[in-house]
Amino acid sequence: MVRGGGRPLDYRLNAVLAEHYRGSIATGENLFSLQDAQNLIRYGGMRPDRDYLQFDPALSYGLTEYLRTQEMLAQHGWSSRRCIPHGGHQFSLHIAAALKLGGNESYPGEFQPTGGFADDAVVEDSYVGLTEMPGIGFEGKAKFYEVLRALHA
Incomplete structure (x- = not known):
């Protein structure tokens, strides 16, 4: 799985990486709005069959905006199981459980x-x-x- 490397809003770079890399890509932890998420899905080359989205609900304007993002993803053929929130805090853990997401990034000692x-x-x-x-x-x-x-x- 590939993580990070380019600027968060460089969707073209992400698309080129996805075009040449057959493994899973995990990204989105530095995107903060529904519009950012839509642009990643539209222009970033993300593949709903293998890639993971790591939008952080606490930094992405809270649960309401995260739910809007989930609706948009579903409309584009993404499973909620492909979402693994970034953040490592209790808020994301509870959202991941409630929405049946693919997991939650956690850092127990940080x-x-x-x-x-x-x-x-x-x-x-x-x-x-x-x-x-x-x-x-x-x-x-x-x-x-x-x-x-x-x-x-």
Whole structure:
């Protein structure tokens, strides 16, 4: 799988790469709007049978815009299973589960205290499930709670 290399809005470069590379391409983590996503699909040479889209819902104007992007992708023959949100945070993990996406990029030890998984999350064979706690996962992170509590004091 190929990731990165060119500028995010250089759709022609992406199309040339896709034309010459038979493996999977994963991209889109630096695109932030429905229009950016549409341009990638229209002009970037992305192939719905093998490539992966990594739009980050938190940076892409939230869940509403991400849902619009999902609708556009479906209209262009893309399966939601080809979407693996970038970000590594709890928001994307919950969206990936709710929308039955292909997964979620995660960095368990990075971006603390907000990054990673809830304290009671179980990682097994490189998979993590959602906890039973309501919310999007930040609520189950004791160190993040400590930061919020100190800010409120």
